Amino acid sequence: MKSLSIKDIAVKANVSITTVSFIINGKAKEKSISEAVIEKVEKIIAESGYKPNQIARSLRTGNSNIIGLIIEDISNSFFSRIARLIEDKAYKRGYKIIYSSTENSVDKAKELINMFKSRKVDAYIISPIKGIEEDVKMLLEDGNPVIFFDRNLPDINTSYVGADHLNASYQSIQSFIDQGKKNIALVTTDINVEQIVERYDGYKKALEDNGIKYDENLVLKIHFNQEESETISQIKQLFEQKNIDAVLFATNYLAISGLKVLKQINKKIGDDFAVIAYDDHEAFELHTPGISTVQQPLEEIAENVIKIILKQLSSKTKLENQQVIIPAKLIIRD
Amino acid sequence: MKSLSIKDIAVKANVSITTVSFIINGKAKEKSISEAVIEKVEKIIAESGYKPNQIARSLRTGNSNIIGLIIEDISNSFFSRIARLIEDKAYKRGYKIIYSSTENSVDKAKELINMFKSRKVDAYIISPIKGIEEDVKMLLEDGNPVIFFDRNLPDINTSYVGADHLNASYQSIQSFIDQGKKNIALVTTDINVEQIVERYDGYKKALEDNGIKYDENLVLKIHFNQEESETISQIKQLFEQKNIDAVLFATNYLAISGLKVLKQINKKIGDDFAVIAYDDHEAFELHTPGISTVQQPLEEIAENVIKIILKQLSSKTKLENQQVIIPAKLIIRD
DNA sequence: TTGGATTAGTAAAACGTTTTACTTTATTGC
């Protein structure tokens, strides 16, 4: 069964295609179509269940009403929760989301940008990685709305929404020091993105400001794409071989691995060993004792992202770029 | 800067649009285009960075190379992990995923189906809810490939992939009974989908087969869309007011709420109180003691879904519907 | 040398919309 076209409706109503189009698009009044005709056509549309072909519409208008979302990995709860919030808000304004995960591969990210481009998405929401600068620049030159979130690329001049990672990390370390900790480790990843680097910088700066010597042996950089078993054995080594009384995990999945290690080697979190995880996770609240975390303001990030992008979409002219840095919150649990 | 069209390439190469099209689509040989022309055109395409407009392509061919994914909630880890796996496998075959969350609303689900329809997605992967039977039937009548996963709708005759919920639930209860438990509670939701109903049926049947009387006071049905605080207080009531020595949670997020209650009221899981959660979660492995769970075979579900749908997409004729029921695995932890 | 087959390529229709520029009829102001 072929689906109906505007032509079928026009024939049924015995009017022109143009007239039907005007009515569908709410321009009937302004184009002076009579009330009688409007009613007749609307009735036929309702009865027949006709829905305009969005593809044809997109081809003609150049808009797709689709927003492309490029993230690292939809199965990571940080991204899936952001995605959900963004989807929600976009949906209410008539926009759909098409997403893809880059898995931190530059090639895949570039490919995705190209694919979105050829699909003529109306806007790009990207959690970027280094290496796609040129591609993003081209998007911007072509006049596409692009917004970064979570991570930023310093060379690119576009809007950005993210948490204040440096400060959050600094405060975490400061809270360790306030508890009298001296040997503070950092478990982070080796991916070279601003948001991760900032967490590292915050760590370093807090130590410095408190007159504690930075010791690179206490910083463990985990390779991004490796198996969890490998990660676990590396963390185990750190915990067993160094004299550590506190550790900051730069991502929640690293913290999860770390907690598994603690369980394995039967080391308890308590007065002589403190833990903070960056990015909250349900497991942390439930854990005994509760794991302190840096909570990223998901809702606010999503809200700002979509607000900025929708504003840009509804504006004829290019708006000023916005940089929104939202404070993260240190939640102390025990 | 306007993006390039096939026409621009044709002009530059001094050949017809048709010729360029044939070359792009790998039909050059079969349409007897000379090697020299092929090379010339390919060079120009590569140099100019031309990418065919997928929208125009879709309009003409009727295919979008997009698969629509309709789920309950992308931020739920079960769905986001499935989504990731599906995305991955689809991507390798040149298909993109466009997803939306229904939030368990029939209206939203219907709307989504319509939206996907008007976007001419090539196939539908749906975790369905009751109430959309008619809409799905129409899709099927129009010849669209549709596959259900996780949940099934008994009235609809289409392919389905899911776990064996009844059996998994039965076995969980059986394992409680084998441990000598007598007062076994079930915390489930009130959404009326097959997958949830089956878990309930398995609970009931296991009790019956073991000669234990079913007591409806031990079954708590949580309203789907309510606040977590409300859920927690209901579970608390159940735990405090009934004499219970084991509980099966029908979803992982209910189990999380339940564990929070246990922490609050300081009730320990151990010899006199056992817990099993349906659907695994990272928090469960980390928990002390570890929480036993029913693990759904995510990978296998995703693999079967995409295999069936891709097979259907590459076939000219309508293939036989397939029902794939995959056993779930009871993981006992302590 | 003729005429069927092959080679190399192209013109134009079609996909389903939106939108511009136009026509026809009715109404108004003077």
Next chain:
DNA sequence: GCAATAAAGTAAAACGTTTTACTAATCCAA
């Protein structure tokens, strides 16, 4: 009673592809 204006509507081009049906030239066999 006539020009100007408004009301009601439409024809056709355009968006960027794919694909069908076609042409023109060359080749080969009998």
